[in-house]
Amino acid sequence: MVLQATHNPSAQSTPIVTWEALPADFKLPDDPVENFQQPLLAAALTDALGANQRIQPEMLIVSNFGLVATVNKKIVVKAPDWLYVPRVNPVAEGVIRRSYTPNLGGDPVAVVMEFLSEEDGGELSVRSTPPYGKLYFYEHILQVPTYVTFDPYEPELEVRCLQEGRYVVQSADSEGRIRIPELDLWLGIWQGERLGQTMNWLRWWDASGHLLLWSAEQAEQERQRAEQEHQRAESLAAKLRELGIDPEQLG
Secondary structure (H helix, E strand, O other): OEEEOOOOOOOOOOOEEEOOOOOOOOOOOOOOOOOOHHHHHHHHHHHHHHHOOOOOOOOEEEOOOOEEEEEOOEEEEEOOOEEEEOOEOOOOOOOOOOOEOOOOOEOOOOEEEEEOOOOOOOOOOOOOOOOOOHHHHHHHHOOOOEEEEEEOOOOEEEEEEEEOOEEEEOOOOOOOOEEEHHHOEEEEEEEEEEOOEEEEEEEEEOOOOOEOOOHHHHHHHHHHHHHHHHHHHHHHHHHHHHOOOOHHHHO
16 A cells, blocks of 8 residues: 655655565664653553553554554654554464554554653654654654644643644643544543652543543542442441341341
């Protein structure tokens, strides 16, 4: 499959994009994450989706994972901090998925996220020549419908949606949340603690405005609910004893 990237006034010629299998001996980049918050943010986003039964086996939801395209016959790999593909083709038993080539390996990539750094040519770069800026790569090469950037230190969240071949920054609602169409969820900033880290997190809300809880929050809710039930049972048993009734005889 061949796609022509469009709307690129800075490039002298339109790049030709093809989706080809990655050579078995191709060495994927193994760059370290740029700060400790990046994997924490990505893991929290995925955890909430999984805890709320919003991840299906055919989906691909991963972080710091190579997306591959062949541009003008040269392999280009970018590894976003978080990405979502609605459906991917299964791999053979015993085979480890090392990277993802859109269209060849399944659906096009639906959502990518980058957590901002000070890297030159980074998350908002529109460099249209190799090594290609990330914004340019997602907008023109992969044509990802939704591109999210988040600076946890400001904090600042921006969501760009592809409209007529160009990214358009989306407006937040009155709660400061922005809809992610491909997941039918809203994304927003939440300050608090998770796994001993107090910082600005990205979190999901559903269409009714309910926060998608992390698995640990759900477990704590269940613990509190069980404790309340136990306390009610103990209170009832005490009242029965005051009336001269053995509650164990009622069982």
